[in-house]
Amino acid sequence: MTAVAASIAIGLTLLPLFGLIAGALEVDQDPFGVTTGWVEAIAQTSVPQLFGRTMALALVVSTGSILIGGWLAWVEQRGRLTGARWFGTLSLLPLALPSYLLAATLQTTLGPAGWIGRSIGVQQPFDGFWAAAAVLILVTSPYVHLLTGASLARAPAEEEDAARILGASGFRVFRRVTLPRLRPALAFSGLLTALYVISDFGAVATLRCPVLTWRLYQAVDLKRFGDAIALGLPLLAATVPLLLATRAIHGRARPGRIGVANPRPPTLRPISTTSKVATFTIYFVVIGLGVVAPVVSLVGWIIGGVGGAASFVDTLLPIWDTLRLAFLGGTVTLILAGAPAWVAARGGTKRAFWVEQAVYATSAFPGILLAFGLLLLALAGARIFATENAREIYGTLTASGILLMAGYATRFLAEAFASMKTAFLQLDTGQSDSARVLGASFWKRVRYVEFPAVRPGVAAAFVICALAITKELPATLLLSGPMGLRPLSVRIFDRYEDAFLADAGLSGALLTVLALTIVLLTLKWRRFT
Amino acid sequence: MRLLTFAVVLLITLSCAPENEATSANDRTTLVVYCGRSEALIGKTLAAFEKQNPHIELEVRYNKTPTLASQALAEKAQCPADVFWFQDSGYLGALAKAGMLDRVPARIYNRVDTRFRDPDQRWVGITGRLRVLVYNTTAVEEGDLPPNLEGLSDPKWMGRIGWAPGNASFQAHLSVLRHKWGEDRTRTWMEAVKANKPKMFPKNSPQVQAAHAGEITIGWVNHYYLHKLKTEGFRAGNYSFPTDDGGNVLMVAGAGIRKGAEGRSKEGAEKLLAFLLSDEVQSNLTKETYEYPVVQHIEAHPDLQPLGSIALSEVDQAHLTDIGPTLSLLRDLELQ
Amino acid sequence: MSVRSDKRTHGDNPLEVQGLETRYGQTPILGGIDLSLEEGELIVMLGASGSGKTTLLRAIAGLVTPDSGLIRVGGVDVTRGGLDLVPVERRRVGFVFQDYALFPTMTVSDNIRFGLPPNSSTDRPDEVLKLVGMSAYGNRLPAELSGGQQQRVALARSLAPRPCLLLLDEPFANVDLSRRRSLGRDLRQTLGNEGMSTLMVTHDPDTAMTLADRLAVLVADTSGGTVAQYDRPERIYRQPLSREIAELLGTASFVRATAEGLQATGPLGSVELINESHGAVDLLLRPEDVDFAPGPGPVRVRSASFYGRGYRVSLETPAGEIEADATTADSRTGRVTLRGPLWAIPVT
DSSP states (O other): OOHHHHHHHHHHOOOOOOHHHHTTTSOOOOOOOOOOOOHHHOOOOOOOOHHHHHHHHHHHHHHHHHHHHHHHHHHHHEEEEEHHHHHHHHGGGGGOOOHHHHHHHHHHSSSSSSSHHHHHHOOSSSHHHHHHHHHHHHHHHHOOOHHHHHHHHHOOOHHHHHHHHOOOOOOIIIIIIHHHHHHHHHHHHHHHHHHHHHHHHHHHHTTOOOOOOHHHHHHHTOOHHHHHHHHHHHHHHHHHHHHHHHHHOOSOOOOOOOOOOOOOOOOOOOOOOHHHHHHHHHHHHHHHIIIHHHHHHHHHHHHHTTSSSTGGGGGHHHHHHHHHHHHHHHHHHHHHHHHHHHHHHSOHHOOOOOHHHHHHHHSSSSSSHHHHHHHHHHHHHHHOSSSSSSHHHHHHHHHHHHHHHHHHHHHHHEEEEEEEEHHHHHHOOOHHHHHHHTHHHHHHHHIIIIHHHHHHHHHHHHHHHHHHHHHOOOHHHHHHHGGGGHHHHHHHHHHHHHTOHHHHHHHHHHHHEEEEEEEHHHHHHHHHO | HHOOOOOOOOHHHHHTTTTTTGGOOOOOOOEEEOSSSSSSHHHHHHHHHHHHOOOOOEEEEEEHHHHEEEEEEEEHHGGSSEEEEEEEEEHHHHHHHOOOOOOHHHHHHTTTTTGGGGGTTSSSEEEEEEEEEEETTTTGGGGGSSSSSSGSSSGGTTTEEOOOOOOOOHHHHHHHHHHHOOOOHHHHHHHHHHTOOOOEESSSSHHHHHHHSSOEEEEEEETHHHHOOOHHHHHEEEEEESSSOOOOOOEEEEEBBBOOOOOHHHHHHHHHHHTTHHHHHHHHHHHHHHHOOOTTTOOOOOTSSSSGSSSSOOOOOOTOOOOOHHHHHHHHHOOO | OOOOSSOOOOGGOOOOEEEEEEEEEEEEOOOEEEEEOOOOOEEEEETTSSSSHHHHHHHHSSSSSOEEEEEETTTTTETTTTEESOOGSSSEEEEEEEOOOOOOOOOOHHHHHTSSTTTTTTTTHHHHHHTTTTTTGGTTTGGGGGGHHHHHHHHHEEEETOOOOEEEEETTTTSSSHHHHHHHHHHHHHHHHTOOOEEESSSSSHHHHOOOOEEEEEEEEETTEEEEEEEEEHHHSSSSSSSSHHHHHHEEEEEEEEEEEEEETTEEEEEEEEEEEEEEEEEEEEEEEEEEEEEEEEEEEEEEOOOOEEEEEEETTTEEEEEEEOOOOSSSEEEEEEOBBBBEEEHH
């Protein structure tokens, strides 16, 4: 099992890398007149500086997300605050927006010409490092919010009550009692956020924030796969300090539950006025920028009819394509994430650790690098193993969707893994054993005992992957074409690029509604579990 | 929950259904097009071609032109494309240099204005996009606009200019300037314009709107955004320089046929190119996209300034795509 | 087991509860609780599951805001009329949770130090650890201790800041039956040494009766839980105010009889009464109130179970089914005599 798990995780990381290396070894390195050699190019692209900026962005965004998402989760789970439930749900909605769509809509609304930007007299365009950081915080803080919230809901409330009764102030209770409990959730969501940031392309490209991924896209576009590898390796390397940092946050003892479970709803405490003001300010900003502004923008694009009126009928096929990709990709990712999640949850500590590292490394790959890597791998494979009809084999490979599915699986393995691991951790061996004692066969046990126990987690993993695939752009753009598919994300990109704003707005709105449905389903499931 | 399960199962079943039924019909040819043009712009034209040629089915792969070119160059002989239709014909030049393009038949090639086709007959232009200044018509008289690109560094434009250094057309134009003016002059000029503190834009269309709203007086853009965005009482206009010093660049979008396309594929590919260069399609394209036709006797959209009245810069289209050093220059100037 | 009747100054009682009501949504949980606790006293509140015991403790600690009523801790009003006047962290109560709620990431010493002010004497943790006999475990993590040890640490943690009232929620719920007695004895001694005023809640009558100075019986009906009887345990055991209370405290059988002053007559003959009654009554029969003589007779033995010292037999008598003690289980029949005086509960 460990071997299977490890080969899935490591294989998904290495395959695209092999492809890129094969591509880099080709002779015509410089087809578009990029006159410098690639060694000079790396020196010129100032990798250390880009690396530094990428890490700084990851740090700023994770910190911001943890502060915002963590604070909101804490207030909602422990505070007595009217409206927190509604505002809390609303503030999770940016989860449904792809980063490029949020970046584009905010750029038009917050820039000097935008309706918000103009009314508050903004002079500078909304772009660069801090703009990208803001957009990425808006997109990622719901993840922290959800994960931390779930963790807070599970944490035994009596511990906090005990601390209060012993005379500790709210802050001291948080720092000494709650925080140690939250560490795994915070560390994990911080890690996911950082990985999201270092591999994000949509927001940094739209907002012109020079980080590794952006250069990498240029390198790929210029067919400089050597450069792409030179830029991609630091990205992979960037996951190492992140993983180490996560280990450090985890702390020494993983807090287990002591005594018999007798869960009681947590005691809701009144909140100070300052905290109330802070909380509602955060809600206002997050919902305003993450929900209202983009929706108003999209509606404005649709109604404005710029670039010709949009037709709903034309988007039916893209909607169908999006759904199909989400379903297939989600299924494939889930199947591939199963073995690593099982090992991480049930295997020994050491094995679990290494499998986890390998899984997280996969998500450092930006979509375009991954997509090109897989394409080049298929190409190399076809050329080596089928010299006679390499073209047909290659065509079949790309048209079959194998490459895109592998791309999705690599890109979103970590997300599916995390959710499934939690599900597997909740498997009660006692129940399986008692079923076995009662004479249940293996399949009967799986069907009636084990599957129902892990179903919520697996369903959540599927939904998370489906959501991510719905929003994914670069790999979809490159690899869905040969399959004859034109999903919504591709349509938005196409229409926005050429200022067909009405159509882009409609497609964007439809994608958002689709993603929103998935988010709401997730939230509903979460309530049942 | 049961309904959901049912929906999911239905989705699986449908997802796994065979993709296209065309494989059964032997008399149909599938033509793969690597298309760097936006589907929104030319989707209709391609649909019309399919309607006219029922035995040809188009399989169009849309993406950014550089990405498609990179992909094709990596694929070489395994490239599934029969036709390349690129936003910038410079990338066609790169494919030609790699020996991936077949010679365009003379009857098609000869329809195109000599300025907008490959001298080696490997690709033909389909439409042209003109680099212009867009300006606010109330803030400035046409006569007071800069006489050439150098004029943009005049201190009187301090804080009144817009540009989009991240945009592909901007970078293409800058690449032309590097070849026309030389590296040093281009850099000096960029630094001088930069000293005028131009407003940065992510792309072209917002510049046109900003010029209309008076937030900038001049923007450096492609010509067609104005016509697309123009409404009654729009206060922005296009401007071409009276003389040529590298300012009036026509960027040619073009098409080529893959070398190695044989039989029906080759036939279909040639049919598609001929279709795109037919009188009817050329005049439809300019009507629908506001781009310039490349067949000499076809008139441009009536809203457009006729090409004949513009002192077009003489440009080697290959220079438009030499963007490696351009990117380095932009990075040096901290514009990228 | 002393009731100190010399210090009846209400204002300084460690705990005073008057007319306390709480609801959960529309459902009443506590329907007007009155309770007062004297200095150094150990009060046990006995009630069935769901009668609102824990809610009462949480309200006293300040974790639940009651809808009405008064709570006074150490002479200070902490809650009145549905308003919390003193927040949890300043109420000076100790609370030992059913699951102990030890902080899993802190050592035993750190757990105990948590409730002490930063500048407090450094030997208090050692002192309370010694008090509960856990001196050797200061550096352990809670997960490394047994259930009984965790409980003692939780007790030491609550005692360390010297609260003026200690609240114990089912302290032996997670402890083996065989160890409850000895742990209870230790607990009583510890509390006595500290002179701690304590309110404990439990559903286990044995714990309740062996530990309590006074016992409060909590009974819930549709309008919420109320204190149905508040007295010394012996008295509640022998003289419960209702059949329900009688059954809460241990095995109880009832036979119908007609009372006339201090005498009652029924199918099992005449018997002396503790309380003067008239008309139809239920006589409370604890197993020890019934003498069962095996042999031929009108009483049939339905079942017998051995419990060490003898047998507990279930008898079918002309007056209904009753439970009694017997030395042998050989005979299927016999006769019974009631050992007066008995407690009569009027039939309502």
